Amino acid sequence: MTPFLKCLKGHLTLLKTDPNTFTVHPPNHTLSHSLAALDIPQSFSNCRQAEMGGLLDWGGKVTRKIRETSEVLFGHPTGSLLDVAALQDVDSVLVQGDSQQWCGALSGKSHDAKKHQASEPRGPPLTEEQWRSEYSGGRCEATQWQRLKTVVFHGGIDPPLRSVVWPHLLGIYAGGRTYTDLQNEYLQYLTQWRSITPAQESRFRKYRDRKGRVEKDVLRADRSHPYYTGDTNPHLSMLHNILLTYAFYNFDLGYCQGMGDLLAPLLSVIDDEVLGFWCFVHLMERYGGNFNRDQAAMNAQLRRIGQVLRVVDPQLWDHLMAVDGLNFFFCFRWVLVQFKREFDYEALASLWEVFWAGPHEYHIWACVYLLTHLRADLMARQADDLMQCVNDKAGSFDMRELLAGTQALYVAFQDLEI
Numbered sequence: 001m002t003p004f005l006k007c008l009k010g011h012l013t014l015l016k017t018d019p020n021t022f023t024v025h026p027p028n029h030t031l032s033h034s035l036a037a038l039d040i041p042q043s044f045s046n047c048r049q050a051e052m053g054g055l056l057d058w059g060g061k062v063t064r065k066i067r068e069t070s071e072v073l074f075g076h077p078t079g080s081l082l083d084v085a086a087l088q089d090v091d092s093v094l095v096q097g098d099s100q101q102w103c104g105a106l107s108g109k110s111h112d113a114k115k116h117q118a119s120e121p122r123g124p125p126l127t128e129e130q131w132r133s134e135y136s137g138g139r140c141e142a143t144q145w146q147r148l149k150t151v152v153f154h155g156g157i158d159p160p161l162r163s164v165v166w167p168h169l170l171g172i173y174a175g176g177r178t179y180t181d182l183q184n185e186y187l188q189y190l191t192q193w194r195s196i197t198p199a200q201e202s203r204f205r206k207y208r209d210r211k212g213r214v215e216k217d218v219l220r221a222d223r224s225h226p227y228y229t230g231d232t233n234p235h236l237s238m239l240h241n242i243l244l245t246y247a248f249y250n251f252d253l254g255y256c257q258g259m260g261d262l263l264a265p266l267l268s269v270i271d272d273e274v275l276g277f278w279c280f281v282h283l284m285e286r287y288g289g290n291f292n293r294d295q296a297a298m299n300a301q302l303r304r305i306g307q308v309l310r311v312v313d314p315q316l317w318d319h320l321m322a323v324d325g326l327n328f329f330f331c332f333r334w335v336l337v338q339f340k341r342e343f344d345y346e347a348l349a350s351l352w353e354v355f356w357a358g359p360h361e362y363h364i365w366a367c368v369y370l371l372t373h374l375r376a377d378l379m380a381r382q383a384d385d386l387m388q389c390v391n392d393k394a395g396s397f398d399m400r401e402l403l404a405g406t407q408a409l410y411v412a413f414q415d416l417e418i
Contacts, residue, residue: 122404123155131161135168152357154407156350162269169356170282172275183274189245210255214243217260225345227268238273239263242280249281256291259284261337265345265352286356290336301335301364302328308368311418312409316375323383330386331367338363347399354403362410369406370397 130151134144149169157165167173172182193207201208218240222228227235242263247255262283267276289297305328310317320326333341338355340348355363371378374393381389 122400122407123151125156125158126151126161126165127158128161131165140168149357152353156403157353159346159349162349162353163271166266166269166353166356167275167279169353170279172278172282179274182278186245186274186277189249190241192248193244206254210247211244213257214240214247214255214260217257218243221260222264225264225268227345228264235267238276239267241273242267242277245277246280246284250284250288253284253288253291258291258337261340262287265340265348268345269349287338298332298335302331304361304364305331305335305367305371308364308413308418309371311416312368312413313372313375316371316378319379320386323381323386325383325386330390331371333391334367334370335363339366342394342397343399344395350399350403359410359414362406365410366402366406369402369409372409373397373401373405 126148131148134140134148140148148165152165152169193211196204196207201211218236221236221239227233228239239260243255243260246259263276263280266279266283270276270279290301306317306320306326309320317326320328339351343351351366355366374390377389377393378386
């Protein structure tokens with residue numbers, strides 16, 4: 001046990017909730033004292049000063065942010081980071097669903113929700129005129145591309161322009177590749193499985209299994225959406241071809257249930273089999289790890305949600321710990337298919353393009369924002385009910401609130417390096 005933990009154990013009771021986390025039980029007033037009162041420096045005689053300085057610097061940043069946020073929300077600062085009593089009234093802000101008030105509070109830039117609403121709205125979407133001015137002649141310098149991504153992150157893309165911008169945003173033309181290059185390579189992969197004879201297929205169990213799963217999922221893929229209605233719809237054939245071709249392109253990963261959920265909305269925007277395939281390839285470079293059998297990538301992201309939530313809303317985190325909900329399995333679907341089942345296609349497109357243009361792990365902040373949005377319901381639930389609580393809210397979220405709230409949350413806490 002480190003000197004720091006030994007010192008703390010002299011003043012309070014620590015419970016080890018997982019290999020990397022200790023929690024205070026029961027809450028102890030001693031934590032509201034200064035570090036000097038705890039006599040920590042003497043106990044750290046064998047610790048490197050740089051490590052201690054880094055720890056205190058991070059803790060100071062957290063404390064300042066909590067104080068700033070609390071003062072905006074409630075008119076007074078909290079006593080300390082771990083004194084969460086003053087945060088109990090946050091229900092009145094979050095339950096109302098007023099994302100602009102929540103945004104203004106967390107960003108710390110205005111005590112007045114209306115003032116914040118006027119000064120920091122989300123920007124306008126990327127227009128064709130902007131696109132042409134920055135991406136002239138099929139070329140775009142790094143600084144120009146960053147400006148375009150910034151516009152997309154803050155305002156999205158004008159819907160008719162998405163089929164043009166999304167392939168660039170996902171990076172399928174990297175290295176100077178042309179449509180002809182992409183088409184020729186795609187046809188090579190497509191031909192591989194199309195050339196399999198019935199005799200070969202009868203001796204190729206892995207191919208039969210993957211083909212069967214693809215065909216079943218295609219038959220039930222968003223058939224109520226206009227792009228996929230009708231039994232002879234050619235878009236269903238495109239969906240089938242791309243998924244099975246990807247299973248050959250990435251034979252190690254193959255095909256897993258949920259991949260169709262990612263491809264179906266994407267293809268409805270791109271509306272081209274070749275571009276749809278390569279956009280899906282690059283999308284899977286981002287999210288393919290979510291489908292690995294060991295689920296290491298998924299578990300890492302769920303843990304990350306917990307790390308961020310613990311700083312953003314410690315009271316909700318404490319409740320989830322108390323009901324054994326810190327595995328965050330109720331967020332599994334959000335992460336796996338990137339909120340696809342929570343929104344319609346149009347709203348989902350607005351969210352995905354922000355994810356692709358935004359910072360790494362931005363979807364984690366979206367998850368945390370939705371959890372704070374649902375906190376009143378979650379605080380009233382036990383572990384067995386958390387999944388049902390989250391799933392029941394599918395289709396009820398407002399995309400504009402999610403985008404504005406997530407952005408404000410990220411801006412408010414990004415400097416803490418959580």
